[in-house]
Amino acid sequence: MSGSTNKKIVGVLGATGSVGQRFILLLSNHPDFDLKVLGASPRSAGKKYIDAANWKQTDLLPSNAADIVVVECKPEHFADCDVVFSGLDADYAGSIEQDFINNGLNIVSNAKNHRRLPDVPLVVPIVNPDHLDILKNRKATQGKKKGFIVCISNCSTAGLVAPLKPLVEKFGPLDILTTTTLQAISGAGFSPGVPGIDILDNIVPYIGGEEDKIEWETKKILCPLNANKNEFDLLTNDELKVSAQCNRVPVSDGHTECVALRFKDRKNVPSVEQVKNCLKEYVCDAYKLGCHSAPKQTIHVLEQNDRPQPRLDRNRDNGYGVSVGRVREDPVLDFKMVILSHNTIIGAAGSGVLIAEILKAKGLI
Amino acid sequence: MSGSTNKKIVGVLGATGSVGQRFILLLSNHPDFDLKVLGASPRSAGKKYIDAANWKQTDLLPSNAADIVVVECKPEHFADCDVVFSGLDADYAGSIEQDFINNGLNIVSNAKNHRRLPDVPLVVPIVNPDHLDILKNRKATQGKKKGFIVCISNCSTAGLVAPLKPLVEKFGPLDILTTTTLQAISGAGFSPGVPGIDILDNIVPYIGGEEDKIEWETKKILCPLNANKNEFDLLTNDELKVSAQCNRVPVSDGHTECVALRFKDRKNVPSVEQVKNCLKEYVCDAYKLGCHSAPKQTIHVLEQNDRPQPRLDRNRDNGYGVSVGRVREDPVLDFKMVILSHNTIIGAAGSGVLIAEILKAKGLI
Amino acid sequence: MSGSTNKKIVGVLGATGSVGQRFILLLSNHPDFDLKVLGASPRSAGKKYIDAANWKQTDLLPSNAADIVVVECKPEHFADCDVVFSGLDADYAGSIEQDFINNGLNIVSNAKNHRRLPDVPLVVPIVNPDHLDILKNRKATQGKKKGFIVCISNCSTAGLVAPLKPLVEKFGPLDILTTTTLQAISGAGFSPGVPGIDILDNIVPYIGGEEDKIEWETKKILCPLNANKNEFDLLTNDELKVSAQCNRVPVSDGHTECVALRFKDRKNVPSVEQVKNCLKEYVCDAYKLGCHSAPKQTIHVLEQNDRPQPRLDRNRDNGYGVSVGRVREDPVLDFKMVILSHNTIIGAAGSGVLIAEILKAKGLI
Amino acid sequence: MSGSTNKKIVGVLGATGSVGQRFILLLSNHPDFDLKVLGASPRSAGKKYIDAANWKQTDLLPSNAADIVVVECKPEHFADCDVVFSGLDADYAGSIEQDFINNGLNIVSNAKNHRRLPDVPLVVPIVNPDHLDILKNRKATQGKKKGFIVCISNCSTAGLVAPLKPLVEKFGPLDILTTTTLQAISGAGFSPGVPGIDILDNIVPYIGGEEDKIEWETKKILCPLNANKNEFDLLTNDELKVSAQCNRVPVSDGHTECVALRFKDRKNVPSVEQVKNCLKEYVCDAYKLGCHSAPKQTIHVLEQNDRPQPRLDRNRDNGYGVSVGRVREDPVLDFKMVILSHNTIIGAAGSGVLIAEILKAKGLI
Known part of the structure; x- marks a missing residue:
């Protein structure tokens, strides 16, 4: 070797x-x-x-x-x-x-x-x-x-932003983003991590610091460089409002997120089909660079009503691919969707x- | 007897x-x-x-x-x-x-x-x-x-509207309501209900018809009678927008919901403390009527960060009480909160x- | 009060x-x-x-x-x-x-x-x-x-000996006893107790010291006093051989044990029906003494093939009653049966x- | 292809x-x-x-x-x-x-x-x-x-007999064998298989027909041909007594079995170390034949007290290898051990x- x-x-x-x-x-x-x-x-x-x-x-x-x-x-x-x-x-x-x-x-x-x-x-x-x-x-x-x-x-930010990137590239910036997460316990490590008695037949509707991380990190990952090209210019709350609610659930690996989003440009909101096609067609730069671990299919768009599911879908492209399902219109924002990512692979x-x-x-x- | x-x-x-x-x-x-x-x-x-x-x-x-x-x-x-x-x-x-x-x-x-x-x-x-x-x-x-x-x-509508009622009574109507549910499997019955292999170490991000039920029933439960007092006047989408995302989770009893809401009257939005006090003080009419099963405390407001949890909190007031935790401001709407209700008791x-x-x-x- | x-x-x-x-x-x-x-x-x-x-x-x-x-x-x-x-x-x-x-x-x-x-x-x-x-x-x-x-x-000894007592009283001493336990996680406490990642979609086939406790404590609980009536005379291995295999399983409360036993008197081995009747008829002394928490029915004998089950049966007599099911002949010893007891009530x-x-x-x- | x-x-x-x-x-x-x-x-x-x-x-x-x-x-x-x-x-x-x-x-x-x-x-x-x-x-x-x-x-017979084969080859026949199984739900298929409400926070101490299958099939798999070399001569109960107790547990894949056994030849009972070495050294004929799926290591002997565990060990040799842990002396028979096998791979x-x-x-x- x-x-x-x-x-x-x-x-x-x-x-x-x-x-x-x-x-x-x-x-x-x-x-x-x-x-x-x-x-x-x-x-x-x-x-x-x-x-x-x-x-x-x-x-x-x-x-x-x-x-x-x-x-x-x-x-x-x-x-x-x-x-x-x-x-x-x-x-x-x-x-x-x-x-x-x-x-x-x-x-x-x-x-x-x-x-x-x-x-x-x-x-x-x-x-x-x-x-x-x-x-x-x-x-x-x-x-x-x-x-x-x-x-x-x-970890939960990684899965969230994966499908946002191609959407923003193609349809312009978002101005509102909400996510409710159902996060696996492996993210908490194992010494001791989440106690068994807290998570068996149970949900813990709180993960310390997690909501703030999602709301903050999303604004950095999607942001541009500053004029001098030596620092990052965080998106402001006026540019993008993010709201997260985080839950720990009895799942070993794989974070599920129920997401809703709205595009800033109210005149050119894409259709559900356009959103799905955009996600399907996305090829990440890491794959273009020939990187060994880069997913061949970055975003897997699932058409079955009841997918993605963590046990079945978390290992797509060895855990480097992200699955998106249930893309549909939202009565409040533009679209709802479910995102699944492998929290210890693409999330860590x-x-x-x-x-x-x-x-x-x-x-x- | x-x-x-x-x-x-x-x-x-x-x-x-x-x-x-x-x-x-x-x-x-x-x-x-x-x-x-x-x-x-x-x-x-x-x-x-x-x-x-x-x-x-x-x-x-x-x-x-x-x-x-x-x-x-x-x-x-x-x-x-x-x-x-x-x-x-x-x-x-x-x-x-x-x-x-x-x-x-x-x-x-x-x-x-x-x-x-x-x-x-x-x-x-x-x-x-x-x-x-x-x-x-x-x-x-x-x-x-x-x-x-x-x-x-x-069932998931019942838990959702319980804390909304006193809020609407005191602070006026909502115009936006979102909920992401984490629903127990007992709601699906047992012949066969949710297959074990679908729910062990897993989430199913879909329950047939459930999202539509929440979005529709909420508008009837919170609506007034018509002028003739013989029919119900459903709230319109213009009056109240409701968006639901429903998940089945590995929990036996107790539906958890991550909720966000906005009041219609933008000039008199209450504070977090006012919201919590309103919920704590609510006494349901069934209790006032002396009904045998009516909860003494209709809404249990929990102050610990990580509550309510289904295994610990689902049996409040024999399952007729609803628990609300994590009441906090929301960057997108007015408030976020977590609601827990017992799906086979107050939900059925x-x-x-x-x-x-x-x-x-x-x-x- | x-x-x-x-x-x-x-x-x-x-x-x-x-x-x-x-x-x-x-x-x-x-x-x-x-x-x-x-x-x-x-x-x-x-x-x-x-x-x-x-x-x-x-x-x-x-x-x-x-x-x-x-x-x-x-x-x-x-x-x-x-x-x-x-x-x-x-x-x-x-x-x-x-x-x-x-x-x-x-x-x-x-x-x-x-x-x-x-x-x-x-x-x-x-x-x-x-x-x-x-x-x-x-x-x-x-x-x-x-x-x-x-x-x-x-805890796991408590459930095990409960049905043994009436059997030994009626049919004489056992000489061989084996148990394989499927123990709930609440027995391990909660700071931190069993880590969630160890018990979700998993079995841990080991609980430190537990097998030795069962094998030793059974011999004391079923033993007589010494001649001076001031100390206990532990049963010897020649009198009673006990073998335990202990597992931690993804159950919140309730220890299940798969037990097999043999009576010492090979000439008067009871029938399955006699065993079941003996268990059904047992009234513990604590109940006769009028103790507040004593179970009215000490041993619940279940006839359905697939019982007892921890989620359904652990709360019999407020957790002070023990359930026994699947009493049947054993090709190796005399009888096999499944015992369920509530580990934090009768077990602690x-x-x-x-x-x-x-x-x-x-x-x- | x-x-x-x-x-x-x-x-x-x-x-x-x-x-x-x-x-x-x-x-x-x-x-x-x-x-x-x-x-x-x-x-x-x-x-x-x-x-x-x-x-x-x-x-x-x-x-x-x-x-x-x-x-x-x-x-x-x-x-x-x-x-x-x-x-x-x-x-x-x-x-x-x-x-x-x-x-x-x-x-x-x-x-x-x-x-x-x-x-x-x-x-x-x-x-x-x-x-x-x-x-x-x-x-x-x-x-x-x-x-x-x-x-x-x-499926549960397959895992059980895997380590028995080299033991019997080396140390002669067994005369008593007991197993208590903790079986995964995938063995029951998925339409509907085991209902979720039956297996969440629960054990089902019964699998229809399973105990009889183990007790019968073991006697055929370990048996010789008849004199004419055209039929199998089942081992009799006098030659080998087998007793099984079967449980369904909340595990997706991987059957765990708590086994005890006794060798027929009471004068040449091997030591724990001899048993473990025999298991470690076993190379199955399928591997010697160069078969594509045959496990390189047929039996994985684990020395850690708390192994094998289904979530961690079920995929050894792509599910074709069997794990054995906790080999130790038994107060009743000769040895106790825990066996884990992948029920849908080597078991089906x-x-x-x-x-x-x-x-x-x-x-x-």
């Missing part, structure tokens, strides 16, 4: 956690990346990964990762890495990631800590990989030693890996 | 089905009603109820019902009944119920068939029992032999029994 | 935990007991109970408990208590309970710590309340200041309350 | 049902088989498969199957098939399959109807493919026109496909 001169050396921070485990799975036998370094807490450092991690994935622990000796999350251990994937908890991610950047390392992070900085790309790789181009400007103006960070969006670690593939394809790493 | 001269004689149509079983439980040892007649399909007729029914309730089959010999759903068998509760499937309810009415019997029905007739009250007993007053006008103008029918609303059979209690209290039976 | 001169003053240790919350519910409006003291960790002490506890029961927090100011788990705060219920975690129960005993207080404990002491009764109140009589001997030989402790059995706090009722009825408190 | 002269032509009976859908998935892009004919009820016949089937798999409907026009289950439509896979319901399988055999067609059937005939192999392909050799004898003595049938075992359609691969490798088709 190693030896290929084209492969980039990569590492994972927070390697024993649920996001870290997913990174390891997705980076196993990857044509672009060679996983060399696994970082975790001091408690795990010094142990072989197989002994340090409580492996809880449905796939077996890849043998190449099993014997890697875990290190602490310090930049010196990752000095050879072209890119470092961070699955750190928000409690630790802020300072550790900043330390890595300061030491010239490039980070793709699942943590929320740096998402709102105006010069940090917040990227859903099937939506706004063009936001990564800001890194060129940024790198040009900075010393050689400083690395960069790219943030993966919040999988996005990170595809972002890194794009960075490589664009020559940014 | 019998012998009381005040008790009304009652019967149940569709007694072996899931709604029928609930009627039997709720009518057991009831202070107002004496359950005498159980009607079901010809296949069950002639058997003792205990042998005819596949009893699937968490409470034991009441002993007084066990030995009743089931009859066919024909008016002659119910001639002594002051009121007949119908748990019939929509496939049969239309003609059977009409036949009963024509024979002078009074029906309280859970079926959808007669809900949209302009002279039929569609009643959520903690919301619009005043709609029953139309029966006085109706009875006065008709021959003695003709009975009446009162329809129980659709329980409503039927309370409606009959109100009919008795008002002297309509 | 207070003021009754007959009521015993009681307290709860570990009051904020899941077992403690159940004790509070069951002691609310109890005819025999007046709940006065609630003990918890130093972190909770000094707060009103309503502020200290994260109340997670399906019934509302009883108003009489809500305003009690929580104290630390120190004997001086419980000096007025006739009996103290302990819902403490095993990590703390050992020393705290011993401290209470040393200070003359009487404990009924759900913790495992003292269960295996030869002079401590391990009691399932519908099975072996006669074991409490040892306290008379014990008290006579000890100084006035020393209190006693009675241990509640492990409920047993504690009923034990205390028996103690009161027997004049031991 | 077609065109390969080595590929065998195959068809599927009962193609629209849940087993039929699995056959189609597993036969898609198969190196040995070319799926040409799909048979279903007269209601479906004449339609394209994509229109006839309510496709409910987590993988998309293979495009090569989508456009096949469904035919009725009559031999003439399958005349070109080298082997026909039957996913028919037992209500129809008996006569249709016999009709096919009589017309010279070879059947691999998942139905129970022919399993107990003394000259029909009942095969778990990772266990007793040698039983297929009887077909040579049988074919030799019969006219050219008569086909044969091979039966796939019951997957076994059928692997059996056909073996038939091809052995030159029997």
